[in-house]
Amino acid sequence: MTRAMRLAALVVIVVIVQVAVFPHLRLFGVVPDLGLLVALAVGYYDGPEAGAITGFLAGFGFDLFLETPLGLSALTYAIVGYAIGVVESGLFRTPRWLPSFLGLLGGLAGGLLFIGIGVLAGVDAVKGLHGIETISYAALYDALLAPFVFFLVKRVLGTPDRVRDAWSVR
Amino acid sequence: MAGARRASRRRYVLLVIVLTCLTLITLDSRNGRSGPIGTLGGLAHRVVGPIAGAVDDVARPVGDWWSGVFDAGKLKRENRRLEQENAALRGKQTSADEAIRENNDLKAALGLHNALLVKNVTGLIVGRDPGNFDPTLTIDKGSESGIAIDMPVIAPEGIVGKVIDVWKGGAKIQVLTDPQFSVGVQTPGHGLSPATTGIASGQVGSHDLAVQFDAGTAVRRGDHIVTSPQSTLFPSGLPVGTISSVDVQPGNTGVDATITPFVHLGALQYVTVLLWSAGTPGSVLPTTTTTTTTTTTIPAGFGTTTIPSGFGTTTTTGGLGTPTTRGLGG
Numbered sequence: 001m002t003r004a005m006r007l008a009a010l011v012v013i014v015v016i017v018q019v020a021v022f023p024h025l026r027l028f029g030v031v032p033d034l035g036l037l038v039a040l041a042v043g044y045y046d047g048p049e050a051g052a053i054t055g056f057l058a059g060f061g062f063d064l065f066l067e068t069p070l071g072l073s074a075l076t077y078a079i080v081g082y083a084i085g086v087v088e089s090g091l092f093r094t095p096r097w098l099p100s101f102l103g104l105l106g107g108l109a110g111g112l113l114f115i116g117i118g119v120l121a122g123v124d125a126v127k128g129l130h131g132i133e134t135i136s137y138a139a140l141y142d143a144l145l146a147p148f149v150f151f152l153v154k155r156v157l158g159t160p161d162r163v164r165d166a167w168s169v170r
Numbered sequence: 171m172a173g174a175r176r177a178s179r180r181r182y183v184l185l186v187i188v189l190t191c192l193t194l195i196t197l198d199s200r201n202g203r204s205g206p207i208g209t210l211g212g213l214a215h216r217v218v219g220p221i222a223g224a225v226d227d228v229a230r231p232v233g234d235w236w237s238g239v240f241d242a243g244k245l246k247r248e249n250r251r252l253e254q255e256n257a258a259l260r261g262k263q264t265s266a267d268e269a270i271r272e273n274n275d276l277k278a279a280l281g282l283h284n285a286l287l288v289k290n291v292t293g294l295i296v297g298r299d300p301g302n303f304d305p306t307l308t309i310d311k312g313s314e315s316g317i318a319i320d321m322p323v324i325a326p327e328g329i330v331g332k333v334i335d336v337w338k339g340g341a342k343i344q345v346l347t348d349p350q351f352s353v354g355v356q357t358p359g360h361g362l363s364p365a366t367t368g369i370a371s372g373q374v375g376s377h378d379l380a381v382q383f384d385a386g387t388a389v390r391r392g393d394h395i396v397t398s399p400q401s402t403l404f405p406s407g408l409p410v411g412t413i414s415s416v417d418v419q420p421g422n423t424g425v426d427a428t429i430t431p432f433v434h435l436g437a438l439q440y441v442t443v444l445l446w447s448a449g450t451p452g453s454v455l456p457t458t459t460t461t462t463t464t465t466t467t468i469p470a471g472f473g474t475t476t477i478p479s480g481f482g483t484t485t486t487t488g489g490l491g492t493p494t495t496r497g498l499g500g
Contacts, residue, residue, distance in 0.1 A: 019297065023233075024232060052183055053187070056190075067304050067306055070195065071190070071194030071195040072195055124374065125305075131374075134375075
């Protein structure tokens with residue numbers, strides 16, 4: 001099985017777990033963005049291009065189950081996945097808490113993007129203080145889960161010397 | 171050189187993704203999910219539906235435990251409140267029994283069918299609000315059962331929402347607390363003040379509905395609110411909730427009220443979809459008897475095996491009389 005196939009399988013599983021399991025495991029009334037975390041991890045380990053593609057696919061899969069406009073999560077995850085890949089190239093040290101920090105930062109950035117684009121697309125539910133409160137709690141939840149997701153993605157992508165071009169079929 | 175080409179390719183990929191997403195968002199906002207995208211969504215639901223249903227059985231107790239861990243303080247307060255409420259309800263039991271007897275007598279006298287006269291489908295909830303801004307329920311019955319978009323969804327306690335998406339083997343329900351949801355409602359009327367109608371809507375970040383009535387409307391905390399005869403979405407007389415707060419606008423230009431729904435969405439496992447739409451001839455219950463001088467209208471006296479209890483019965487006497495509502499929830 002190629003890395004691209006393994007990553008595709010991970011994206012499918014993450015979407016199913018997000019839709020079927022995490023609605024039962026809400027923290028402060030919110031669910032985490034597993035797809036966003038996977039995009040963050042792939043962007044971090046594999047660069048901006050892979051992060052953007054992973055984010056798009058995971059977000060699109062999640063969007064199929066949401067009533068918010070199709071493409072909203074996909075766009076958000078893709079941009080955040082890309083951005084984290086760009087930021088990663090400037091990092092010299094990788095402390096242990098980095099995945100949690102990136103999860104928190106990515107969760108907040110992704111949430112704000114989701115709200116911003118959602119407002120432009122006419123999604124009423126994201127407006128107001130409630131929207132900010134929701135993404136803040138979701139970002140905290142993302143930070144908690146980020147170390148596990150980063151570990152999982154690293155295993156799926158393979159050994160460090162092969163960690164490039166995740167979506168390449170070579 | 172290679173680095174520059176790679177950076178250029180990255181930007182190109184991002185640009186393609188962004189443009190694709192913006193196109194999808196625009197198409198979805200304008201046209202809804204039809205065509206290939208709608209088919210893909212239906213397929214995704216069909217694949218994940220059974221998994222979600224199976225997970226639901228296992229995860230519900232885990233989810234309850236999880237909620238208990240993180241909401242312990244809230245649960246204690248809730249428990250105290252429920253104990254007080256229970257004591258008050260016991261006190262009301264006697265008068266409620268009397269009201270039920272009277273209600274049954276009235277129904278028998280008028281020869282009403284104590285049943286829903288509209289076809290309905292009961293579905294198991296297999297998924298609920300997967301996202302943080304998406305208050306929906308997914309059930310295991312769909313187009314093969316006759317379910318269509320905009321059909322009303324109810325539970326024994328009251329209205330739940332409406333169908334917003336349907337596919338073979340499943341349907342998605344927009345719940346009544348969704349900010350995009352609105353429904354025509356009616357107050358019970360007090361004394362000489364007649365029943366008044368309004369439009370209730372979900373609110374962002376709240377489990378209550380907001381409604382605005384005309385100035386001078388007699389509405390009190392605890393009033394039972396039902397769907398109005400003017401509602402195009404629901405048959406009239408279905409229980410919605412109780413008035414939880416009333417606020418007269420400055421200058422007495424109107425009355426703002428909030429309605430706490432009868433249904434507890436988190437506790438629902440099954441819901442009933444009424445195969446009904448506005449304009450369906452001979453649909454739900456309204457039984458009208460016309461005499462030479464007066465008209466008696468008895469909308470809905472629901473309560474069958476699928477809709478066991480409590481659906482409101484509204485009686486209006488003589489065309490000018492004061493409507494009274496007795497029903498659900500009390």
